[in-house]
Amino acid sequence: MKIGFIGSGAVAQVLAAGFAEKGYEVKIGSRDTTKLADWLASAGENVSAGTFAEAAEFGDVVFLSVNFANTRSALELAGKERLNGKIVVDLSNPMDFSKGIPPAFAVSYGNSLGEQVQAALPDSHVVKAFNSMGADVMTSPIFGGETATHFIAGNDNGAKATVKRLAEEFGWEVLDAGDIGQSFFLEALASLWVNYSIKSGQREQAFKLLSR
Amino acid sequence: MKIGFIGSGAVAQVLAAGFAEKGYEVKIGSRDTTKLADWLASAGENVSAGTFAEAAEFGDVVFLSVNFANTRSALELAGKERLNGKIVVDLSNPMDFSKGIPPAFAVSYGNSLGEQVQAALPDSHVVKAFNSMGADVMTSPIFGGETATHFIAGNDNGAKATVKRLAEEFGWEVLDAGDIGQSFFLEALASLWVNYSIKSGQREQAFKLLSR
Numbered sequence: 001m002k003i004g005f006i007g008s009g010a011v012a013q014v015l016a017a018g019f020a021e022k023g024y025e026v027k028i029g030s031r032d033t034t035k036l037a038d039w040l041a042s043a044g045e046n047v048s049a050g051t052f053a054e055a056a057e058f059g060d061v062v063f064l065s066v067n068f069a070n071t072r073s074a075l076e077l078a079g080k081e082r083l084n085g086k087i088v089v090d091l092s093n094p095m096d097f098s099k100g101i102p103p104a105f106a107v108s109y110g111n112s113l114g115e116q117v118q119a120a121l122p123d124s125h126v127v128k129a130f131n132s133m134g135a136d137v138m139t140s141p142i143f144g145g146e147t148a149t150h151f152i153a154g155n156d157n158g159a160k161a162t163v164k165r166l167a168e169e170f171g172w173e174v175l176d177a178g179d180i181g182q183s184f185f186l187e188a189l190a191s192l193w194v195n196y197s198i199k200s201g202q203r204e205q206a207f208k209l210l211s212r
Numbered sequence: 213m214k215i216g217f218i219g220s221g222a223v224a225q226v227l228a229a230g231f232a233e234k235g236y237e238v239k240i241g242s243r244d245t246t247k248l249a250d251w252l253a254s255a256g257e258n259v260s261a262g263t264f265a266e267a268a269e270f271g272d273v274v275f276l277s278v279n280f281a282n283t284r285s286a287l288e289l290a291g292k293e294r295l296n297g298k299i300v301v302d303l304s305n306p307m308d309f310s311k312g313i314p315p316a317f318a319v320s321y322g323n324s325l326g327e328q329v330q331a332a333l334p335d336s337h338v339v340k341a342f343n344s345m346g347a348d349v350m351t352s353p354i355f356g357g358e359t360a361t362h363f364i365a366g367n368d369n370g371a372k373a374t375v376k377r378l379a380e381e382f383g384w385e386v387l388d389a390g391d392i393g394q395s396f397f398l399e400a401l402a403s404l405w406v407n408y409s410i411k412s413g414q415r416e417q418a419f420k421l422l423s424r
Contacts, residue, residue, distance in 0.1 A: 188400030
């Protein structure tokens, strides 16, 4: 299974390096790959870089990891037809920092980013995942003896099973929150954590759903 | 410190009995106290029942624990002036079950229930708390060796400190999410859990924010 990234920011870099280390072939897509030269040199032989279109073409699973305001243009550059039939993992969060902190939450119930991405890619299997935790813990969800919980959402059970296995490779406990409409709550969970992180100065945190 | 409850449902009963057991005097307010007779007989001598107005008058801290659709009428019955200067703990959640499950989320960012209650009670100190967990864990947040996390939000630091101490009496780890605007995310957190609980059938669950 090959993994593509549309987007090459901090989160994409952490995940790409993490998957490469697990043995996956990874292509990270950027509008400008020249800025990735140093990082690529350190990321190992399983990682290559290319355009958004090349990363979309390359991946069996494609991670959408761009600022939410750039989602539409990124998908146009990638070419939606290249994502047909594929699993698209949507990591985006609707945090609007334009009016200061804490960031505003820029979507409403029934119109979450996960749902917007699924609507833009009707022939892809969109899974909301890897959005509710920071880059510092994305590939290392163990806290002492505790394993953090990773909620995912999407309409296709097969796609969710694949994404679940990918997250489990890093050690996450993965819970299926439901269909893509539940993305709204995963996006809100990200804001709860980010806002608390800004306030507390604590970055290495993640949620665990305790049960008894 | 005396504690009043506007509302007498399952959550109010669990909390009222819990606070009474800790030695607080509690008055639980209902539109119809006759239905509470059996429960009152079992709840111990620290618990009494009365109207919404009597419970509001009684409490130094008053818990608002009614279905969100009934909040406005409940506050009218209680008499807003009786809550002036007091701490009002808002437990409500904007879950709309009218179109089936999972319930719809009935507020938008910037207009959460916590903010609506604070706007309705400008001379009270509203604290959003005790909303993001089920009645089954409300007064017992220990899971094996783990302590669950209780997020609270509100504009008044003194009021939040009081509510924090009340939650800590049951053993919660209490984190201050910020001003009352952060209620939106606490309400979304409740929906994430309730929707997952409906889907999984698991009721005794609560979130913990892991740190390292």
